[in-house]
Amino acid sequence: MSTTPAKAETKLPVLVREADRPRSKLAEFGRDKPLQLDCGVALAPFQVAYQTYGTLDETKSNAVLICHALTGDQHVANVHPVTGKGGWWDIMIGPGRPIDTDRYFVICSNVVGGCMGTSGPSSTDPATGAPYGLDFPVITIKDMVRAQTMLLDHLGIETLFAVAGGSMGGMQVLEWCASYPRRVFSALPIATATRHSAQNIAFHEVGRQAVMADPEWRNGRYFVEGTSPRRGLSVARMGAHITYLSDTALHRKFGRRFQDRDNPTFSFDADFEVESYLRHQGSTFVERFDANSYLYLTRAMDYFDLAADHDGVLAKAFKGTRTRFCVISFTSDWLFPTPESRAVVHALNAGGARVSFAEIETDKGHDAFLLDEPELLGIVRGFLDSAGRARGLVT
């Protein structure tokens, strides 16, 4: 293609600039420190964008790693540089919050394959000088965790006091505990599972097909060709967003109410409030998220199957673990329903692990882990206080 990357940059400045030169802390790894990926590729050079909050203590024992979900990023408790909105887990993290930044050093990094500054498909491929697009290797949850271990090595942190995350973030938490048990003192896998179900893979496939059906996707080369698959990505987001909520929550929020009108227009306008809401969700999402990243990250979740990596026996993944676990699920979460969390608990019990497990009653669906759920906040606080006492961080 004759189009230069410089031209592409003028077309979509924000996302491309954020991918290569993020407004975040940056750990850069040269050709001598490749990221070994499950697919066999050694990714180098590569970079990890991250945010930190609080202060690392002298013994480097108070670090808490937050793993973000599919469409999250490292801006967990600060104003987002692209959207200008607050952090996605502001309610959980901050001074005096359950994950207390007066007490803990909180780290959150963008996952590999993401689009907010850690190497991903929208990053510039040093081989061509253009964004990778589909030339970026396919990544897995384990690859995300490997990149995080390299960041921790870079920061000189051997052991995490805690690792926490919901949904895809919870998958990373479980992978941490299975692959690097000695580096994790306590773990909070929330609204997650040890494998992606057939139904969830199916939803992801619909989302990916929506992106790829957009003529502006151009086989993933939209930056180079100066197009943008915003309609496809927007539809993918609309579909996915429904799965994050619940029938009850949608009905309570929108019912069958009309949007700014008293009668149906007998057209395909967004007559209903719920349609208008979904369209808004879709259109704001494309401003901050890269379509190819969406393909890569959904794929990573689909491939996740922790038991399969351990002879099909989940208990083997956690054998002999000394990590303290707090597993949390939500009654109305139909994307990662409680039985998925219970399977984790049973595998941990089989290994004699110290585990707490709470199912929180809410009608807010999968997204409940991001919301102001007093029980969730109380449980996280109580669990971390207790772990902190055991670790000697809390008196």
Place this chain on the structure above:
Amino acid sequence: MLARAPRDLTMAETVRGPGGARVDLLLVSEMVEPGSRVLDVGCGDGELLRLLEARGVDGRGIELSREGVNECVAKGLAVVQGDADTDLASYPDDAFDYVILSQTLQATRRPRDVIEHMLRIGRHAIVSFPNFGHWRIRLQLLFYGRMPRTANLPETWYDTPNIHFCTIKDFNEMCALTGARMEKAVALDPWGTALKIDAPWWFWNLFGEQAVFVLSRKPG
């Protein structure tokens, strides 16, 4: 020693010792060797686990009610939401020194399976339960011809969670069938105080309002 409650307080469960703890739970906690590993099945709001923690015990809990679990976890206790009937199977053999079932046996669907699992998971099992052979209960059935209700067991037959009542004698018989060895047995009066130790079984079965058994697997 344990403080005696005033006579009009007929609920052993509400009788509290000097530290404010339930007398029956204090008694159970004192049966556990300090420093051991304990699983409390049906741990409620975690009161027994807290008592055990004070004795340097590494305690875990299972609780059916969501409120109970969430309260426990928020207190920092290692408690999981689960069901004694279905979730004990996920624990490996000999994982604990003691498995405790406190005032829960009568609410399980398959009490014998639960006891067998407890003896498999733990070296010792401690079981406390209300004695349906207590004279008050016998008299209620005899004179009124209706399902007994007491201060300790106040629910009507149609809304009680207790579906498998037994007497001290019945429990003894089941223990023999499961091959459990009885290490210790204590019957409590309605105020939570242990009855005279050397009384015969018929006496305990008539006057014990609840019983606490410490069991272990028979060798071989």
